[in-house]
Amino acid sequence: MLLLAVDTATPAVTVALHDGSSVLAAERRTDARRHGELLLPAVDRVLALAGKRLADVTEVIVGVGPGPYTGLRVGLVTAVTFGSALGVPVRGLCTLDGLAYASGLTEPFVVATDARRKEVYWARYADARTRLTEPAVDRPADLAEEMAGVPVVGAGALLYPDVFPDARDPEHQSAEALAALAAERLAAGGEFLAPLPLYLRRPDAQVPKNYKVVTPK
Missing domain, CATH: 3.30.420.40 (ATPase, nucleotide binding domain)
Incomplete structure (x- = not known):
């Protein structure tokens, strides 16, 4: 192998x-x-x-x-x-599962990565191998109460220390x-995902609305 x-x-x-x-x-x-x-x-x-x-x-x-x-x-x-x-x-x-696994944590925790637009991608874990929730994208402030007192792994914790004070390695x-x-x-014999992108939201780049079409006469 x-x-x-x-x-x-x-x-x-x-x-x-x-x-x-x-x-x-x-x-x-x-x-x-x-x-x-x-x-x-x-x-x-x-x-x-x-x-x-x-x-x-x-x-x-x-x-x-x-x-x-x-x-x-x-x-x-x-x-x-x-x-x-x-x-x-x-x-x-x-x-997020890779970051969770690298943390080696045996207690409940959250993984949060930078989603830009002042948001984080995140999921909850029971331990380093067991994810409890589907990945989501939210503003850190909206998660503050839910995640109070819970360790947070990943760059999201370092970007928003006021919301996630208990930051843990790894960052990336x-x-x-x-x-x-x-x-x-x-x-x-565990399951894997299809090699398809998990975006959770639309791309930053968008086709302009009401753009002017120029065609040859």
């Missing part, structure tokens, strides 16, 4: 290789505006570091979000393209955690 895990749903562009027992190599670069530039070179470097070829990959794991439209689709399109070219399965995992996603979680689920 050789899992290639990628995630671009957060500002972190992250890639890892996992052999079913441990992480062989990984890389993460944090840059919210350069997902498209950073992902493929990172895949090349991780493969080289592990002494593997892309043809050795038997499964592709991809974070499906939630996340901003532009960054998220970079990882998904890349993962699906690899899967098609290699003829291997492409399995999706919720990005890591493909190492996503790959390790995927390996556990594969071994246990």
